[in-house]
Amino acid sequence: MENRKENIRIFLLEPEDGVTIEQTAKLEREIFPDPWSCHEIRNTVSNRQTVCAAAKEGDTLLGYLLCYYALDECEVARIAVDVRARRRGIGKGLLAYLEKFCRDNGIKKILLDVRKSNQAAICFYEKNGFQTDGVRKGYYSGKMPEDAVLMSLAL
Ligand SMILES: CC(C)(COP(=O)(O)OP(=O)(O)OC[C@H]1O[C@@H](n2cnc3c(N)ncnc32)[C@H](O)[C@@H]1OP(=O)(O)O)[C@@H](O)C(=O)NCCC(=O)NCCS
Numbered sequence: 001m002e003n004r005k006e007n008i009r010i011f012l013l014e015p016e017d018g019v020t021i022e023q024t025a026k027l028e029r030e031i032f033p034d035p036w037s038c039h040e041i042r043n044t045v046s047n048r049q050t051v052c053a054a055a056k057e058g059d060t061l062l063g064y065l066l067c068y069y070a071l072d073e074c075e076v077a078r079i080a081v082d083v084r085a086r087r088r089g090i091g092k093g094l095l096a097y098l099e100k101f102c103r104d105n106g107i108k109k110i111l112l113d114v115r116k117s118n119q120a121a122i123c124f125y126e127k128n129g130f131q132t133d134g135v136r137k138g139y140y141s142g143k144m145p146e147d148a149v150l151m152s153l154a155l
Pocket residue numbers: 031079080081082085086087088089090091092093113114115118119120121123124125127
């Protein structure tokens with residue numbers, strides 16, 4: 001399965017695709033304070049209960065999505081777009097790819113949690129049809145403790 005928007009290609013990330021996995025780890029380090037390592041990303045991609053997608057323009061990775069699913073629910077663990085490529089619809093394209101995968105596989109609901117302070121992501125999810133289900137106090141611990149906003153999209 002492959003989606004194309006302009007010259008951007010969105011495709012399933014496979015465990016054998018070492019180059020894209022390394023590019024994903026590099027973007028993780030640039031974007032998140034608690035980046036997943038190459039090893040963690042490869043393990044996730046290799047897990048049969050996951051769906052992971054990458055968005056590329058030529059050989060350049062612009063965004064990615066790492067999700068787990070079980071029975072009829074899917075949880076977004078990571079979604080990110082290179083800061084230089086934001087607000088071009090790449091995040092939307094990744095979610096559209098996920099939605100198609102879910103519908104094709106009998107998944108009825110997409111779930112996620114997001115830091116309360118991450119208003120850009122909350123706006124992004126709302127724009128893509130997600131609703132807020134509640135707030136979980138102190139959900140994130142460690143260096144940057146924070147409440148989580150729980151969101152979902154019924155398919
Ligand atoms: C959230 C994220 C994936 C969105 O990716 P994107 O490719 O920029 O998203 P799209 O271009 O598809 O959608 C853009 C829409 O999202 C919303 N949005 C995105 N950034 C926003 C911001 N800074 N402020 C307000 N709304 C914002 C707007 O509705 C925007 O539409 P507009 O450009 O027409 O106003 C990206 O901002 C990102 O990688 N953030 C850092 C990682 C992160 O926080 N991930 C989520 C963790 S739960």
